[in-house]
Amino acid sequence: xxxxxxxxxxxxxxxxxxxxxxxxxxxxxxxxxxxxxxxxxxxxxxxxxxxxxxxxxxxxxxxxxxxxxxxxxxxxxxxxxxxxxxxxxxxxxxxxxxxxxxxxxxxxxxxxxxxxxxxxxxxxxxxxxxxxxxxxxxxxxxxx
Ligand code: CMP
Numbered sequence: 001x002x003x004x005x006x007x008x009x010x011x012x013x014x015x016x017x018x019x020x021x022x023x024x025x026x027x028x029x030x031x032x033x034x035x036x037x038x039x040x041x042x043x044x045x046x047x048x049x050x051x052x053x054x055x056x057x058x059x060x061x062x063x064x065x066x067x068x069x070x071x072x073x074x075x076x077x078x079x080x081x082x083x084x085x086x087x088x089x090x091x092x093x094x095x096x097x098x099x100x101x102x103x104x105x106x107x108x109x110x111x112x113x114x115x116x117x118x119x120x121x122x123x124x125x126x127x128x129x130x131x132x133x134x135x136x137x138x139x140x141x142x143x144x
Contacts, residue, residue: 003081004034005118006127009072011065013106013114014038019072022102022115025088026076035075035132041067048130058111065111073131082124085117 007026009019027033046066053059076085090101093110097103107114118124 002077002079003121003124004075004077004128005081005085005124006116006131007074007076007085007118008116008131009074010112010114010116011069011071012109012112014070014072016106016114018106018114021106023074025102026085029078029084029088031076031078031081031084033074034077035128036072037132038070038072040070043067045130049127061111075128075132082118082121086119089115089117 009022013019013022023033023036043063046063047054050059050062050066053062056062078084088101090097090103090107092103092113094103094108094113097107099105102115103113118127
């Protein structure tokens, strides 16, 4: 099915100048960019975004990292976009992220791991709603 997924280049990826590289990979794959913005994240948005990790020992560290400097938030659309983006990102743990993936090629840290991508269609819809107002999504409305 045609899906939309939420993708965010984290502060480390922005600071290292990886926006163009990462956007280029998704474009060349054939996914369609339907929304994008560079923004400083407030802690309320960061905590809502990572709500499912609230009880984890690294939650505080995660929120302070994401709010530390600007992120580049995007929505990508395409056939099976959620799982396609996840496989192109590579695994969270740098030991397991294969060469050829974004984290496999550029990442060495489990926390500062360059990029976030929604892990399910349900979470994609929730995250898109959290990060983007309805009228900032171009091309098509969700579900079209
Ligand atoms: P992300 O895919 O954005 O979703 C949850 C995040 O938690 C994950 O990326 C990592 O950045 C972070 N994370 C997971 N495990 C750890 C850990 N052991 N220490 C710090 N951060 C972690």
